[in-house]
Amino acid sequence: MCSDGYTLTDTPASSLDEMEREWLHLVRLQCTSYEHNQAEGLDRAIDHAEHRYGADIGPEMACRIAVLIRAMRAERQGGFGYLSPYCPNCSRRVTEDEWHLILLMQAGYRGVPSDIDEAAAEFARRAEAPALVAAARRFGSTAVAAVPSRRSRITASASLH
16 A cells, blocks of 8 residues: 555655664564465565564564564554555655654663563554563564674673673
């Protein structure tokens, strides 16, 4: 869906880094599976994640994002507007819904429980969202494992204590 009345902002203005743009692309690929009721989007997401993160962690990243989307569908009040993963113009933009999902993914990546709880509630538009919290935590642990520089920083700081 390229635009159906969803609020759009420019991705550069949203300050998405390369890693977050990868997450967003995987989200968009998987959302096409729901939109078209076909597994092609999920297959493409897994292929893309394998290419980006390797055969060991790539499919896990794609699956963690699929679990986030499932939790969103179960707990989020209202719809979810996303842009096409194939449209060059869409790659420079992000919907407000996508932005809030990225905030939840960032919270999961940082791993601070109160931040995850708050981001999940904000994204779900409800007081509590336990399935989204659990999915964001699992996504975060996988995302940290997928980024070698982050993993070595965490290991180095843990060894100092």
